[in-house]
Amino acid sequence: MNTETSRALFGRAKALIPGGVNSPVRACGSVGADPLFIQSADGCHLTDADGNRFIDYVGSWGPLILGHNHPAVLEAVMDAARRGASFGAPTELEIELAELITEALPAMEMVRMVNSGTEATMSALRLARGYTGRDTIIKFDGCYHGHADTLLVGAGSGVATLNIPGSPGVPASVVAHTLSLPYNDIDGFRKVMAEKGDSAAAVIVEPVAGNMGTVPPADGFLAALREETRRRGALLIFDEVMSGFRVARGGAQILYGIEPDLTCLGKIIGGGLPVGAYGGRKEIMERIAPQGPVYQAGTLSGNPLAMAAGAATLKELKKPGFYRRLEGLSGELAAGLLKAAQDAGIPAVGNRVGSMLGLFFTDRPVRNFEDAKTSNLDLFAAYYKGMRDKGIYLAPSQFEAGFVSAAHTAEAIDRTVGAAREVLDGLRDRFGK
Numbered sequence: 494m495n496t497e498t499s500r501a502l503f504g505r506a507k508a509l510i511p512g513g514v515n516s517p518v519r520a521c522g523s524v525g526a527d528p529l530f531i532q533s534a535d536g537c538h539l540t541d542a543d544g545n546r547f548i549d550y551v552g553s554w555g556p557l558i559l560g561h562n563h564p565a566v567l568e569a570v571m572d573a574a575r576r577g578a579s580f581g582a583p584t585e586l587e588i589e590l591a592e593l594i595t596e597a598l599p600a601m602e603m604v605r606m607v608n609s610g611t612e613a614t615m616s617a618l619r620l621a622r623g624y625t626g627r628d629t630i631i632k633f634d635g636c637y638h639g640h641a642d643t644l645l646v647g648a649g650s651g652v653a654t655l656n657i658p659g660s661p662g663v664p665a666s667v668v669a670h671t672l673s674l675p676y677n678d679i680d681g682f683r684k685v686m687a688e689k690g691d692s693a694a695a696v697i698v699e700p701v702a703g704n705m706g707t708v709p710p711a712d713g714f715l716a717a718l719r720e721e722t723r724r725r726g727a728l729l730i731f732d733e734v735m736s737g738f739r740v741a742r743g744g745a746q747i748l749y750g751i752e753p754d755l756t757c758l759g760k761i762i763g764g765g766l767p768v769g770a771y772g773g774r775k776e777i778m779e780r781i782a783p784q785g786p787v788y789q790a791g792t793l794s795g796n797p798l799a800m801a802a803g804a805a806t807l808k809e810l811k812k813p814g815f816y817r818r819l820e821g822l823s824g825e826l827a828a829g830l831l832k833a834a835q836d837a838g839i840p841a842v843g844n845r846v847g848s849m850l851g852l853f854f855t856d857r858p859v860r861n862f863e864d865a866k867t868s869n870l871d872l873f874a875a876y877y878k879g880m881r882d883k884g885i886y887l888a889p890s891q892f893e894a895g896f897v898s899a900a901h902t903a904e905a906i907d908r909t910v911g912a913a914r915e916v917l918d919g920l921r922d923r924f925g926k
């Protein structure tokens with residue numbers, strides 16, 4: 494495959510943009526590849542700067558549940574753009590998107606729009622601290638909640654990993670109130686809540702984890718979070734930036750029937766444009782300025798183009814049978830990939846919730862970050878490169894979820910599974926049992 498143009502563009506980018514990219518994982522560093530520069534996309538396909546065409550399972554890291562350039566989304570954005578890009582004043586589009594969100598997630602009685610998932614989680618935490626008058630935040634290893642200081646706590650094993658900033662530039666004092674616990678460890682969580690729950694402002698979790706690969710919640714895990722937070726007077730925050738409108742229209746909270754106090758959204762609700770949102774019970778949300786004293790603002794928040802793209806997307810998701818079809822395609826893909834690995838004698842575990850999925854190259858069930866980290870990353874890198882050479886565009890990391898969109902077809906899934914069979918078979922000698 495000729496990727497000369499991408500290589501040249503990467504060279505130009507590296508001189509001006511740190512690492513040549515505006516978000517680290519795009520650089521493909523962990524799989525030892527160079528990034529492809531994208532020229533255009535449509536449906537489930539991407540075309541790179543050299544004219545190579547790929548079946549896309551990244552979907553802009555989650556937002557594009559309808560695929561690229563869905564006609565209704567495109568039309569809505571064009572229409573909004575013709576009326577003006579930004580006003581810094583309220584528009585009806587903001588109400589429309591808020592209505593589409595709150596009707597799908599009834600636990601979000603009120604919602605505030607922001608510009609990214611990071612802003613949503615950061616603001617939800619401030620609100621939780623402002624509302625409870627407490628400082629401690631409990632999160633889980635391997636869950637990613639954006640790049641705000643408070644939440645960049647290094648994942649670690651054991652019970653509570655305290656006070657370890659996950660990046661230079663994050664003062665230890667800023668994360669002194671953040672605890673990170675193993676995902677899906679119900680007993681460990683209950684123990685920490687018994688000791689520290691009374692000082693906890695919030696427990697924040699990805700109710701379906703998607704940032705250590707795809708890891709579903711264990712039976713009873715989300716219910717335990719709900720029970721303990723209620724008992725101790727802490728707020729439960731579901732970070733559904735990825736899972737919202739993805740694993741079900743109402744997200745994981747509807748799928749598993751657990752109601753959080755606050756919810757963070759992003760990705761799909763922006764239809765490919767930069768959007769985030771946080772919301773929850775009225776009594777809590779009313780603490781936000783200008784209604785209440787907890788400050789949070791944004792020059793471009795509620796941007797009309799972004800609201801239009803989001804609303805057009807969410808309307809499509811209401812069509813009968815939408816999630817059923819997506820579930821069918823995703824199930825086919827997950828089963829096909831796992832079988833391809835098994836037939837090649839390569840140890841693999843397939844996790845999937847709805848159209849969020851992942852294949853871990855390990856032989857133990859993946860229930861948390863420790864399990865995920867037992868994956869063979871050399872094997873993943875070889876698999877990634879092999880698939881890319883065959884026109885299949887996967888996320889360049891073992892610890893990212895894959896996404897199926899409504900624009901994928903049974904033929905695209907078949908082609909993908911066929912490519913995986915060839916690639917994994919070719920890796921049998923190096924990595925097979």
Ligand SMILES: *Cc1c(COP(=O)(O)O)cnc(C)c1O
Binds near residue numbers: 639640732736
């Ligand atoms: C992507 C993601 C974020 C961060 O959103 P950005 O828009 O990248 O800031 C936060 N939480 C979860 C669960 C995510 O998947």
